[in-house]
Amino acid sequence: MKKLLLASALTALTFSAAHAADAVAYEPAPVAATAYDWSGFYFGAHAGYGWGDYTPFSPADGNTGPNIDVDGFVGGLTAGYNWQFDSVVLGVEADISNGPDGKRARGTNGPDWSCNTGDCNVDIEWFGTVRGRLGYAVDRFLVYGTGGFAFGHVEGGIRNSDQQGGGSATGWAAGAGVEFAWNQHWTTKAEYLHVDLGDIPFGADDDGGSFKGDGSFDVFRLGINYKF
Template identity: 40%
Template sequence: MRRVLLASVLSLAALPAFAADLPARTAPGAPAPAMASMYNWTGFYIGANAGYAWGAGDVNVVGDAAILANLAAATGPTSGSLNPGGFTAGAQAGFNYQINQFVMGVEADANWVDANDKSSWTGAAPGSSASFSSKVEWLSTVRARLGFAVNNVLVYGTGGVAFGQARSAWSYNDGTNAWTGGESGTRAGWALGAGVEYAFNRNWTAKVEYLHYDLGDKTFFSTTAATHTAKLKTDYSGNIVRAGINYKF
């Protein structure tokens, strides 16, 4: 009899531990536990960005033969290897549409750019000198975006058209005659890049982005005090690394 009582007591003592191992039951009619919702990238957004721009803005003397011979005789430069760089800031707006984990969209931006460079030369002959300069003043792009989302993290590639205001100048003095010339205007080209964006709540996202742009090249002519006119060619291309913040509607 004592053995039966002892076994019963031990069984009752083990019941709480056994019950703790059983899965929790939901009372009839009670709602199921809520699952964390996945972030949805679909929607319009606006934002601002800032970063650094750098690139190439080489200016080359490509004619005429008499001026090239003059430069060669004076050991003067026939080109300026320029790498304009500087701060950039602006705004962007766009729209995303998400299908499963794929996100497609379009974005337009407009940025002020302070990227410029200049090179100069002073010759052995009295008064002989040369200078080259290049500058990009603003840049705007309209690009498609295609990305892959892992909940609130989006990795994307982007590409489209680019527009910008750029200018170049050249001057040369051989000690007797002087040539000066320059060009300025709005250029069109393309932009290509990639980035990663993070949504830290329903409405606000932050991104880091790289873009390469190419606004093509331009030929221009210098004025001259002599009988020959110099022909020059300049190109405008560069890179941008920037961070941005967006408000999603």
């Protein structure tokens, strides 16, 4: 009888140990947190500082004015879309901003900043870009390069003369930036862009042609985006 009870106890103990081992072996592992997904549409705002250098000139007679510095606050709106492939992020982005403050234009050929017959000025009234983005993501951190089409509206020339005028201008923009995702919807970024709008249009020169400005400007800005 004692042998039968001992055998039964050993059998029960063995079964319980095997069942416990199975429970441990087949208990599902905890699910790891997924990496951030940069794919999707986003919309945001940006603000920063722009600075540049322009030289008014007349293509007809080859005359040039002084170098004129433009600088000041820039700010505007941004929209774009990203596609993520493993760690590679491809995107397209468009933005529009006010330009560097033309009221702070300064010539360098004399204390009155003159262009022979009057005071020179350059004003990037507003500009925009449509650019591609190529980046590398490490979870919530993204570093990227960007480049594409730039456009804007400008004014300048010689004040109070036929050579004062303005119009639309087109060119290119390129730069780089870093972006960080705070959660699934909100990201912030720091970005540098070089913007070249080509020879920007002013008024008429002395020979009835077009008076222009040659130069470019740079922008450093911070942005915040909401990803849908």
